Amino acid sequence: GNSVTQMEGPVTLSEEAFLTINCTYTATGYPSLFWYVQYPGEGLQLLLKATKADDKGSNKGFEATYRKETTSFHLEKGSVQVSDSAVYFCALRRSYNQGGKLIFGQGTELSVKP
Amino acid sequence: GAVVSQHPSRVICKSGTSVKIECRSLDFQATTMFWYRQFPKQSLMLMATSNEGSKATYEQGVEKDKFLINHASLTLSTLTVTSAHPEDSSFYICSARQGLNEKLFFGSGTQLSVL
Numbered sequence: 001g002n003s004v005t006q007m008e009g010p011v012t013l014s015e016e017a018f019l020t021i022n023c024t025y026t027a028t029g030y031p032s033l034f035w036y037v038q039y040p041g042e043g044l045q046l047l048l049k050a051t052k053a054d055d056k057g058s059n060k061g062f063e064a065t066y067r068k069e070t071t072s073f074h075l076e077k078g079s080v081q082v083s084d085s086a087v088y089f090c091a092l093r094r095s096y097n098q099g100g101k102l103i104f105g106q107g108t109e110l111s112v113k114p
Numbered sequence: 115g116a117v118v119s120q121h122p123s124r125v126i127c128k129s130g131t132s133v134k135i136e137c138r139s140l141d142f143q144a145t146t147m148f149w150y151r152q153f154p155k156q157s158l159m160l161m162a163t164s165n166e167g168s169k170a171t172y173e174q175g176v177e178k179d180k181f182l183i184n185h186a187s188l189t190l191s192t193l194t195v196t197s198a199h200p201e202d203s204s205f206y207i208c209s210a211r212q213g214l215n216e217k218l219f220f221g222s223g224t225q226l227s228v229l
């Protein structure tokens with residue numbers, strides 16, 4: 001079946017450190033891939049997405065590349081800030097002829113210390 | 115951007131009671147709403163999809179008589195956990211979509227604890 005697996009948190013980094021949050025997926029067909037972020041007390045927000053192999057999604061300094069050969073969509077940022085502290089969710093959406101529903105990973109909590 | 119308001123953010127109740135969670139779209143018409151639950155350190159799991167004015171479609175393994183979903187208006191959906199038990203303790207999140215727009219807007223979630 002379709003599933004998403006993220007690295008376990010919490011991840012604790014110092015400000016300006018390099019961030020990688022691993023995400024791998026299992027899916028039939030050609031899913032779209034997403035990263036959502038949830039800041040404390042707020043709802044999930046779309047951070048970036050990629051809809052086909054080798055696409056790179058980017059936003060707010062974060063990047064992720066859709067790697068079909070390794071079924072991965074790792075999230076990276078070159079220099080994190082305290083304000084990046086949040087929970088990050090990787091997700092896939094099956095093609096619309098499979099219902100188009102979002103399937104999430106378990107979330108990875110990031111804590112950035114000054 | 116569009117805002118989805120979810121209330122309450124946290125609720126503690128006694129076993130056997132029913133709990134209602136509200137999800138409101140504040141500045142758009144939510145033709146479709148989704149309800150998710152999340153156990154600690156596990157994935158957000160889709161429970162059901164509801165379209166305004168229609169009965170909700172439940173995912174496999176989700177008891178529709180246990181988790182009552184009402185989507186009577188374009189701005190409000192409710193999830194009622196009936197006769198709650200400790201195993202229903204979880205984090206519940208709603209999301210909303212306007213028309214065929216692929217973008218989803220999420221509520222901030224409700225932490226339910228059943229004693």
